[in-house]
Amino acid sequence: MPVTKTDTSSASLTHASLELLEPGKTPGVPGPKIGEIKFQMNPKELTMSKSASWKVEKQKKASSAPPATYQGPDPQKLSVELFLDDTRGGSGDSVVTRVEKLFQACAPTKDSQRGDTPSPPWVRFSWGVLAGFVGYIKSVSAKYTVFSPTGTPLRAVCTVALEEIAEEAGKQNPTSGGLKPRRLHVVREGDTLAGIAYREYGNAALWRQVAEVNGIDDPIRLAPGRSVFLPSGDELAGPAGRATARAEVARVVR
Structure with missing residues (x-):
């Protein structure tokens, strides 16, 4: 016993x-x-x-x-x-x-x-x-x-x-002030922008901001192997931040 x-x-x-x-x-x-x-x-x-x-x-x-x-x-x-x-x-x-x-x-x-x-x-x-x-x-x-x-x-x-029980809150919607470090995501077969946004920020609706930052015209057709830049929460929160993120995409991704 x-x-x-x-x-x-x-x-x-x-x-x-x-x-x-x-x-x-x-x-x-x-x-x-x-x-x-x-x-x-x-x-x-x-x-x-x-x-x-x-x-x-x-x-x-x-x-x-x-x-x-x-x-x-x-x-x-x-x-x-x-x-x-x-x-x-x-x-x-x-x-x-x-x-x-x-x-x-x-x-x-x-x-x-x-x-x-x-x-x-x-x-x-x-x-x-x-x-x-x-x-x-x-x-x-x-x-x-x-x-x-x-x-x-x-x-x-x-x-x-x-x-x-976690001592801190999980991911927050970037529009409410939550932050997420910048990083690159390499697209794999089956990936969607909505799915990437949900995994990264906890909000699938943010795919539009991610698409805008990366200059993606057709979010449904993502080519495997493409790098998608994932900005911080502050950068997604407003037009000025997304403009900064687009400049970073031009420097790092393309």
Whole structure:
């Protein structure tokens, strides 16, 4: 069993816990604490992972694999087990009640249901140097292992999977002030300006500004291998910025 038995009389003992927080209005900034799920026994191990997304546009006529395009980092993940035991009684809520609290953490909070964006509570994993991981519960599974003579669960092992909540907003529409570094995109078979604009700026409607900057008359017919200049957000926001970007295209691309 992946748990570490601890002496609860020790003054230096710190129990792991999952703090339940009201969903925040600002990315990475949670609301007030609305509950807490404490570990009876600290976990012996936990798993943290981090990955990135890459996209490969397959080309039927290509003789080798095309280059991959970096799409951005994926949320950090944390998986941990909770050991729940009530075989001796007197531990407060029953095992079933504590498991139900974990399941309820996957449902929207009452306050968030009153608004336009219902959301389950955010969760802060707290334990020693790992305290401060803020995310949401992606999944919960409970395995009951010991039962009373009447069939009441007395012991369970719960696996909780968490995903981090970003501390900053994602890409913004350049007209609202979001910035994107300049770069060149080499057109691959199947690319469209709307698709490129969506991947780069999060707004497919900006294909017109990208077309204007690059002097593209027919946005539907993009020749594979052509370089498309992708300006910053400020440059797309107004005529003066796009004029600067066109000058850069003349210098770099052509």
